[in-house]
Each structure stands twice: as structure tokens, then as C-alpha cells.
Amino acid sequence: MDDETWQAEQFERQRPQLHAVAYRMLGSLSEAEDAVQETWLRLSRSNDDAIGNLGGWLTTVVGRVCIDMLRARQARREDYVGTWLPEPIVSVEDSDGPEQQTLLADSVGLALLVVLETLTPSERLAFVLHDMFAVPFEEIASMLERTPAAARQLASRARRRVQGSATVPDTDLATQRKVVAAFLAASRAGDFDALVAVLDPDVVFRVDTGSHPRPVPALLTGAVDVARQVAVQGPRFAQHCRPALVNGTAGIVARTSAGLIAVAGLTVIEDRIATIDLILDPDKLHNLVLVD
Missing domain, CATH: 3.10.450.50 (Nuclear Transport Factor 2; Chain: A,)
Structure with missing residues (x-):
């Protein structure tokens, strides 16, 4: 197996995780896919020998890409007439089969995504990566070019905002x-x-x-x-x-x-x-x- 094929296979293994991070960061399925694609392009141009932990490296890159996209799209909101809401994930199946239970477990509610939209890009990254994906603050700090203590404070501020809103539905x-x-x-x-x-x-x-x-x-x-x-x-x-x-x-x-x-x-x-x-x-x- 050549290096390019190995790299592509490893990326595909990480794709679901990267897409999950990007959707929670951006609240948009189409933008999340764009962020994942940009991450792939950066990987394809990188030096494999310099990457020690591929999963961590990819998470760092997709996080940085999402922050840039959040900052860049703020001006586009001026065209909005109503409230901006995330792009939903919808299932029209009425059964309680295993596919639906998986969807229920893997999804993040619209109400939570709306609250995440009120955070600064840095707060959102710290909260999403730490609270939803258990990424250590040391790694988040390097993405934000801040200290681990500062990253922890960003996540704490975000957490208070989330906990103060109606975002957690009845589980049944x-x-x-x-x-x-x-x-x-x-x-x-x-x-x-x-x-x-x-x-x-x-x-x-x-x-x-x-x-x-x-x-x-x-x-x-x-x-x-x-x-x-x-x-x-x-x-x-x-x-x-x-x-x-x-x-x-x-x-x-x-x-x-x-x-x-x-x-x-x-x-x-x-x-x-x-x-x-x-x-x-x-x-x-x-x-x-x-x-x-």
C-alpha cells in the first residue's frame, strides 16, 4: 500500500468524528462537509512524517477551519430577516428501531445548537471539543494559541450559558x-x-x-x-x-x-x-x- 492510499484510508476512518465536530461547531451540514473537505486538502499537502497523532492533528485542523468559517460568515447574517437556525437532521421514519435510537444518541438538539450560536468562536470550540468530545484543554489551548487555563475558562463560560437555557429534552x-x-x-x-x-x-x-x-x-x-x-x-x-x-x-x-x-x-x-x-x-x- 502506497503512502497516499494509506493516508486516504486513515482519513476516512476519522471522517465521522470530524464531521460530528464540524456540525456542532457550525450548525450546518453543508458547511461541516466543507470544513471536513478543507481538512482533507490540508492533510494531503502536509508532511506525514511530522504528524505523530493523526486523529489529534485532524481534530486540531478541523477546529481551526471551523473557527475561520464562523468568523467569516458573520457578515452574511445581515441578509437574514428572521432568526438564524441550524440546518436540521431529519428522519421521517416513525418506528423505534435501532437506526432511530442511534440517531437519537448521536444527534445534538436544535435548541443546543441555537445556544452555541450565541457563543464566541473560541468559547464554542472550547466547549464543543472538551465537553462533547473530551479533548484535553492542553490541546484546545494550542488551537486557540492560549494557555490551558484560558481554554478552561472559555469552556466554563460557555457551559454556564448552555446550562442556563432549555436545551436538554426529556430522554423518553x-x-x-x-x-x-x-x-x-x-x-x-x-x-x-x-x-x-x-x-x-x-x-x-x-x-x-x-x-x-x-x-x-x-x-x-x-x-x-x-x-x-x-x-x-x-x-x-x-x-x-x-x-x-x-x-x-x-x-x-x-x-x-x-x-x-x-x-x-x-x-x-x-x-x-x-x-x-x-x-x-x-x-x-x-x-x-x-x-x-
């Missing part, structure tokens, strides 16, 4: 689906009281329309305001909806004869919906990967 998928089903039934009926009953009093409703203006609020908070909005818009919209797994938790997809028109990720905490992340951006929906 059956319970999640029951709550989402009740929400859909109340939405189809336009039943305000039933909607309030299934929503957390402090529910947060975010809408991503991309650069395409829509007559919907970008952000609503509180069960009364969210229920009022859904009770008015819900009966017409909900007839196109069906349950799905969105980033490993119970969610909703909406389809018409024209195709996919919406994806909603819901965070169910203590049998009530704490966050609703509704993606209407046709650009994201057009590129969406559906797992059957």
Missing part, C-alpha cells in the same frame, strides 16, 4: 412524541386552551425564514403569545404536518404537493414544550438531508 422518546402529538392536535383544531396546556409557561418560539420575508414573527416567548399565534395560523398549516425526528428528538415536518415547506424542532421538558424552532428558509429545506 415516547413521551416526547405524545406531547408533540397533543400539540399537533391542538394546532389543527385552533384550540387555544389546549395549546397553552402543552406549552411551557416560558416557551420560546423561533422562526427562521432566511432572507425571504414571511408574515410571521421571528421570535415569540411565553405560552399565551405562542398559543395565540399558533391558534390563528395552526389550523391551515398543521394539516400539512406529520411527526418526525428532528436532530434525534420528536419534531414535525410539513409537506405539500410542492414539497417540504417546514421543519420544526421541539424541546420537550417535563412533559411540556420549552422551545419550538421552526425552519421556513427554503434554501435550508432545499438542501435538507432526510434520513428514512
Whole structure:
């Protein structure tokens, strides 16, 4: 086996891990794939003899690539009309088979990705690599050109932000689906009281329309305001909806004869919906990967 073939095989073994890191860093499947591809290009131009730990080297490179991409895309957000939401991972299969359980275990919820988006690129890198992938602070520090103590502080700040938000759903998928089903039934009926009953009093409703203006609020908070909005818009919209797994938790997809028109990720905490992340951006929906 020649060196080039060996290098390609080793990279492919690391690809799932690299893609997982990049998706958590970027909240975008397409950008994550771009980051992984850039990492491969840098590996192909590198000196193999200078790489002692290939896995660590690749993680370092993809982390640095993601930081550069996070910084570069900030200007593009000026075109956004609503709230920016991550690109979701959606499964339309209703069974509880092993594939679904794997998806549930491997996914990170939309609500968490939204919170990660509020962090600085350095905070996000420190939190994602340390708290999600157990990368030592010594290695993270070298990526950020800071001391291990400074990297630890970045992760700590990020952790406090995450822990202060509704990002961890109930672990029982059956319970999640029951709550989402009740929400859909109340939405189809336009039943305000039933909607309030299934929503957390402090529910947060975010809408991503991309650069395409829509007559919907970008952000609503509180069960009364969210229920009022859904009770008015819900009966017409909900007839196109069906349950799905969105980033490993119970969610909703909406389809018409024209195709996919919406994806909603819901965070169910203590049998009530704490966050609703509704993606209407046709650009994201057009590129969406559906797992059957």
C-alpha cells in the first residue's frame, strides 16, 4: 500500500468524528462537509512524517477551519430577516428501531445548537471539543494559541450559558412524541386552551425564514403569545404536518404537493414544550438531508 492510499484510508476512518465536530461547531451540514473537505486538502499537502497523532492533528485542523468559517460568515447574517437556525437532521421514519435510537444518541438538539450560536468562536470550540468530545484543554489551548487555563475558562463560560437555557429534552422518546402529538392536535383544531396546556409557561418560539420575508414573527416567548399565534395560523398549516425526528428528538415536518415547506424542532421538558424552532428558509429545506 502506497503512502497516499494509506493516508486516504486513515482519513476516512476519522471522517465521522470530524464531521460530528464540524456540525456542532457550525450548525450546518453543508458547511461541516466543507470544513471536513478543507481538512482533507490540508492533510494531503502536509508532511506525514511530522504528524505523530493523526486523529489529534485532524481534530486540531478541523477546529481551526471551523473557527475561520464562523468568523467569516458573520457578515452574511445581515441578509437574514428572521432568526438564524441550524440546518436540521431529519428522519421521517416513525418506528423505534435501532437506526432511530442511534440517531437519537448521536444527534445534538436544535435548541443546543441555537445556544452555541450565541457563543464566541473560541468559547464554542472550547466547549464543543472538551465537553462533547473530551479533548484535553492542553490541546484546545494550542488551537486557540492560549494557555490551558484560558481554554478552561472559555469552556466554563460557555457551559454556564448552555446550562442556563432549555436545551436538554426529556430522554423518553415516547413521551416526547405524545406531547408533540397533543400539540399537533391542538394546532389543527385552533384550540387555544389546549395549546397553552402543552406549552411551557416560558416557551420560546423561533422562526427562521432566511432572507425571504414571511408574515410571521421571528421570535415569540411565553405560552399565551405562542398559543395565540399558533391558534390563528395552526389550523391551515398543521394539516400539512406529520411527526418526525428532528436532530434525534420528536419534531414535525410539513409537506405539500410542492414539497417540504417546514421543519420544526421541539424541546420537550417535563412533559411540556420549552422551545419550538421552526425552519421556513427554503434554501435550508432545499438542501435538507432526510434520513428514512
